Amino acid sequence: MSGLLEVTDLVAGYGNGPAILNGARLSVRPGEVHCVIGPNGAGKSTLLKAIVGMLPIRAGDVRFKGESLKGLRPDQALRRGICLVPQERALFPAMTVRENLRMGGYSIPDKAELERRIDGIEERFPILRERRGQRAGTLSGGQQQTLAMARTMILKPEIVMFDEPSLGLAPKVVAEVFGIMKLMAAEGITIVLVEQNALMGLKHADRGIVLDLGKTLLEAPADEVLRDPRIGELYLGGRSEA
Template identity: 70%
Template sequence: MAELLHVSDITAGYGDGPAILDGAHLTVEPGKVHCIIGPNGAGKSTLLKSICGMLTIRKGDVIFRSKRLNGMRPDQILREGICFVPQERALFPKMTVRENLRMGGFIIDDHKELHRRVEEVLERFPMLKAKADEFAGTMSGGQQQTLAMARTLIIKPSIVMLDEPSLGLAPKVIQEMFDIMKTMSAEGITVLLVEQNALMGLKNSDWGVVLDLGSTLFEGPAKEILADPRIQELYLGGKKAAA
């Protein structure tokens, strides 16, 4: 299948600081779930931030649908259809669930259309509908993560990038988050996530990317990564854990 997004050996860092990414590459195919794994400080979050325009790319390219994204602002990249949910979820805790969903559509000028989309998303997530007028900050971690993911749907994105969506959630709730991602991908939305729990992330993904020290060591079908003894040893907690 044709690539949707291609990141070719990029170099990027914060401000004038040292390069954090150097030789990071990534292939994203439409409608699949992609999972970036790697140790703490590998540059996983930095890679997502580079794709969505929060960092300057010093070398290499980010190509989305044959268009070069390097140098574009985050809001321009969002308008292209690439939505980023950072690790801290970036909800507005003192705004209601409905208001948070409206904020997700800040690039939509047509108010009626925005209203329609917000109600559509609320219909899709009964839990959010039940809490539509409650402050986001009063909800549980899983409910907040659901809201953060649902909010991306307002702009009908092509790619949703999620940084550690499972962070701080109970195992049962984590599976619910992966199920939402799978539904999104079944509907044609491409998912690119960073996951601390590499095993769980890969088991729920089609494609895996191993990032270490700012560069991509390996990318390929998640099943192949899970079966690779070297990767099992280094990144998946040994053979037994991956069995």
């Protein structure tokens, strides 16, 4: 079955350095939540960066709706509907919440339409309406993550990829982050999630992808990955039960 986004035999690395990805594979199915797990340094962040064109593809391919994204810049990938929320969230700390939302839609020429879309986001995420005049840098970690996630919806993306959205957040806030992801999925957005907390990530996903040493070791329904005894030992702290 051909997915919405197909990554095949991907080889990529930084500058003239060694290949970090060396045969990574990923099949992204429309409307589903995909969770990529793997040890530190496996190449998870590199995979997301290569997909959106932040580093060149040396071999293999990334195809979105059958068309290769090879050679495209991140802004071009974004325009096609693929958005990456990096680990560091990339907010503008000195700008207000509302201004950050505007920045998310700077490429929309119709400013009235942009304001309407922002109103729609504020309706879905009341905390952002409440805090609209507050500088993003002064929000709590959870609120900043909410803003970073909600901001992607302005451009009505087809695929949103999150790199470790729950990193450094308290458990209650992590639950909220997964709630936002669920809301996005319910609106038809396809999700690719890189998650350090493999157990938590897989529980919220339809598909699980295990990456190690730049290679995809396993791609399967998330509950199968959760039950796989090898995966349980390696990545889930020995707990394979969901």
